Amino acid sequence: MVMKILKHDRVLRNLGLTLAFLAITNCAGQSSDWVDVPLQNGVFYQQRFDFNSNVIEIPLNAQQDLEYMVNMKQGGSISYDWQAENLADPELLLTEFHGHTIRKDDMPGEVMFYKEGRDESSEGYLVAPFNGIHGWYFSNESTEQINIILTISGFYSLMKE
Numbered sequence: 001m002v003m004k005i006l007k008h009d010r011v012l013r014n015l016g017l018t019l020a021f022l023a024i025t026n027c028a029g030q031s032s033d034w035v036d037v038p039l040q041n042g043v044f045y046q047q048r049f050d051f052n053s054n055v056i057e058i059p060l061n062a063q064q065d066l067e068y069m070v071n072m073k074q075g076g077s078i079s080y081d082w083q084a085e086n087l088a089d090p091e092l093l094l095t096e097f098h099g100h101t102i103r104k105d106d107m108p109g110e111v112m113f114y115k116e117g118r119d120e121s122s123e124g125y126l127v128a129p130f131n132g133i134h135g136w137y138f139s140n141e142s143t144e145q146i147n148i149i150l151t152i153s154g155f156y157s158l159m160k161e
Helices: 002-029
Strands: 052-058 063-073 078-087 094-102 111-118 121-127 132-140 146-155
Touching: 052 063, 052 132, 063 146, 094 121, 111 121, 132 146
Parallel strands: none
Antiparallel strands: 052 146, 063 132, 078 121, 078 146, 094 111, 094 132
């Protein structure tokens, strides 16, 4: 009785291996609907970033401008949304979303503008094209103080004040 069970178990095991071999052989022999695309630069980064999420209130006096920037490493990404509160005319808020490298000595740095315009809100997503400082320039050309509410999540660190 024990011999029959062992023999039956061996037959099942061999049958399983045969079926697995047939499945692999069958897949390998079929034509594929996939085209292998080479990996491009700037798509995959094998490094660990710290995830952060913040809601920041930025008061902006009448006729005042400022930049709000975060540190990012190349390949790090952020998702953002900002809204201007107490802004009567969206045309009176000039905004730029940009990034720049950190300058060393007297060598010129590099700057890249992602978005420029006049509006009361914006949202988007950025994958940092280089190590550096990335963020927003706001110029309040109105006669009233406004508040910018910036919500940001992703792989960045806040600038030290």
